[in-house]
Amino acid sequence: MRSATASRQRLAVLMAITLWSVSGLITLCAESPYRFFDWTVTYGDIYPLGVRQQGILINGQFPGPEIYSVTNDNIVVNVRNNLPEPFLLSWNGVQMRKNSYEDGVYGTTCPIPPGKNFTYNFQMKDQIGSFFYFPSLAFHKAAGGYGAIRILSRPLIPVPFPEPAGDFTVLIGDWYEANHKVMKAVLDGGHRLGFPDGILINGRGPTGASFTVDKGKTYRLRISNVGLQHSLNFRVQGHLMKLVEVEGTHTIQASYSSIDVHVGQSYSVLITMDQPAQDYYIAVSTRFTTKILTSTAVLHYSNSIRPVSGPVPCGPTTEIGWSINQARSIRTNLTASGPRPNPQGSYHYGQINVTRTINLVSSAGLINQKQRYGVNGVSFVPAADNTPLKIADYFGIPGIFRVGSIPDSPSSRQLVLDTAVMGADYRTFVEIVFENLESIVQSWHLDGYNFWVVGMDGGRWTPASRKQYNLADAISRCTTQVYPRSWTAIYIALDNVGMWNLRTEFWARQYLGQQFYLRVFTPVKSLRDEFSIPANALVCGKAANRLLI
Template sequence: MLRDQTALCRRLVLFAFCFVSGLITVAADSPYRFFDWTVTYGDIYPLGVRQQGILINGQFPGPDIYSVTNDNLVINVHNNLAEPFLLSWNGVQMRKNSFQDGVYGTNCPIPPGKNFTYIFQVKDQIGSFFYFPSLAFHKAAGGFGGIRILSRPLIPVPFPEPSGDFTVLIGDWYKTKHSVLKAVLDSGRRLMFPDGILINGRGPNGASFTVEKGKTYRFRISNVGLEHSLNFRIQGHQLKLVEVEGTHTVQTTYSSIDVHVGQSYSVLVTMDQPARDYYFAVSTRFTSKVLTSTAVLHYSNSARPVSGPIPSGPTTDINWSINQARTIRTNLTASGPRPNPQGSYHYGQINVTRTIKLVSSAAIIKRKQRYGVNGVSFIPAVDGTPLKVADYFGIPGIFRVGSIPDSPTGRGLVLDTAVMGSDYRGFIEIVFENRENIVQSWHLDGYNFWVVGMDGGKWSPASRKEYNLVDAVSRCTTQVYPNSWTAIYISLDNVGMWNLRTEFWARQYLGQQFYLRVFTPIKSPRDEYPMPANALLCGRAAH
């Protein structure tokens, strides 16, 4: 076994060396971390009944990725499923390297029985993120895991090193097999309400976290679910927020935190209560039926098992959540992973070059439910050619830049391979306007953006007077409250083809997404790395 692992590492090192030396220049002090993952189906029992889950190296959830700023990650993924598979990296920016993003528009799927090696650098990043399977509604079967990117040793962190560091993956879950859920969507119907909430892949009191009295621990909480916002809290303990999706935050203390689908938060918790066991509690937010699940916080010298009522969540008043969201701000005194400290980039003093307004759309098309953005419901290219691959080789007829407008047109929903063009180095404003009675959640691959404003009603240019232009939080996923709007600023400094999508996975699957093509006519590895030597080719690119 040791001989086989050594041989694998040598092959991966050689491959990585050839890749890097042939395509890009990487700092000599940026180490490589190697992962060899096998993806299979297996029986899991998260809610007490047997169902088919997606395992990585036999684990559900999958293994955590531990890394440090600027590490190069080499992740060899063997697909032992009977269908194509891809992994995507929620929040990892893939600087100049959208070929590694792992979504339909950028990568050819890994065929059954084959493997693909992702190679990317966590360039200038810190923080808490997660990975997940992006195709065929696989996300409803598992295949997800945590990602943590630690600061380099010489970069100060704005809090003492905690005594422990835990990944907490929370999300809504169905007992129904993922392929059946997919068939429901393919038939044009909507999914039923989920069956429960999982905490690290387990149902009520299935997960536990062992701590020592008097010490402080970091909990990295990610909502890896399919649709619902969740509230996280710990019985008898306070949560000090310190980081959101790669940004050190003002250290505000909360009794509970709303984590909307696709989002990640880091909190510090001090074990300052009597030695016993306490509930972790996670509940759905803003749903007529409230689902709650629990885990156990176990003091190592605990004298009593968990007991008492499960701590209740906050008021259902949407304003409670909005007010909490507005208190999440960037810590301007903290050092960051980039050469300049966080906050020295004065985003509020940059002229916006373009405003884009995005509104969700829904309609029945050919007797099937579809969702879209600005009147366009995304469909993949007919021949299966990824958009990024087609763009790289100049293959015509795969997509049309401008096939989705900058603002809603009022026309009916249409099907198209939606791509929005944008210029490298532009500085843009995107306004998400929610005209529904649900909380929406939106994510952009390849970027963090500043969440500069959110409020009820419709957005207008006068709304800019209320923007936070000093210390808005920088993140990659944002919520939009019912009948409300959220505005973000983005510096388009990452060339590539980037997926902008709803994090409501059924809607994403049914077309509520598009690709933002950040383009420069100059072909230089300083701006974008060439296609990797090991890239899989499919569709018209394979001919």
């Protein structure tokens, strides 16, 4: 009896193993590692400029915890919202391949209600590099809630520089002492914000942050501008910086004494500690502003014999030419591997026919006696019932948005309000030209994608401007600047189906409508092209009573 029972048990085990092998072994063996994060979002007191403020903390931290990962890792972030209002996190630069439901902006994801949680699930698919996350609703970004994201290369993929002795995150950005709710009320009232009160380095004001290093060793600094408006210049007293990576792309390794980091951008530099053993200033200052704000941190040699002293090193002048020449010098390292073992330059973007040109110009004006901003004459407003566009698209809910509600070219009409959505076909190759007719530096970001920055210059763009495009080794990134009274052109391969936010990184303008959604669409419903809506997706607005299948 025991023998028969044992035989049946062994047979059951063998059958289970066989079924597991057939149905799941290949998937499980091929599946990349998972990394789990459990975050609680609260308000708390912070003192970044020496004055008590209400900040947004994640697990009691400001800035929030860092997401540390490796190419193709699966990321699971459980976010509990203990704020008294809805909350969302977005992932600046993480491409969310085939998965715009997890993008964490108004157009894709329902907000997390107060006292509730939502678990983000996404993969660092074929990505490396330095990025950051931030809160995307209700001007929360002005209160904190941001943190760093780093995606390391897999161990077998060669990196085009020796392993550094240390790897530091440096989050920089302009900052206001005013409460973010007061700032939001100012914007809601149709007014503009004043000049910021200071610059933060890793959440601290002047000389608050410090980085300890050993003489003779080389360190990596991952620098992200997480601020609200201003371009910033970054420099280290007495040291040169070797640029090695920009938003997931290995660069030609040129050395710089200072680097302009525009809003929303991220850079990685290597610095060798080759100076006398003492402490040095790390300086960050606003660019292209009449009033210059400067903040400092300390680079501390472990065997230092002297604290920081002397004047803070000056940044470049306000002259635009210096910055545009630096931007043009930042190019892709075609001999380096990216997240996969093939060379990054093997994708010859310059040899692909462009099927469509989109010309984008910022708009500004008063609507109902309130200040608004837009793109091509359209100022974005959420749908009346706050139904996310991607959710409405999934359920086929009419009346939420209209594809084509923003034109491909600027309009002479007065600024209008609309839930702006531009349609685009999957697997097309598109040129976008940003034209800046203003006297400020603009910064533009596209979720879900990296793009090639093929050209930039002063004046107006014309078809003849294509003659100066870099069609060989232009940098691939997700955020680009457009200089005053200038243009910037980018190429994009639309290979990521979904609803993707294209926005200014000037956050007050984004809040007041300078954004729209690019709906990259294919009629073929296949998991090969786009993942299904997550089983845990929140539903709201007109989708509130819909059941997920």
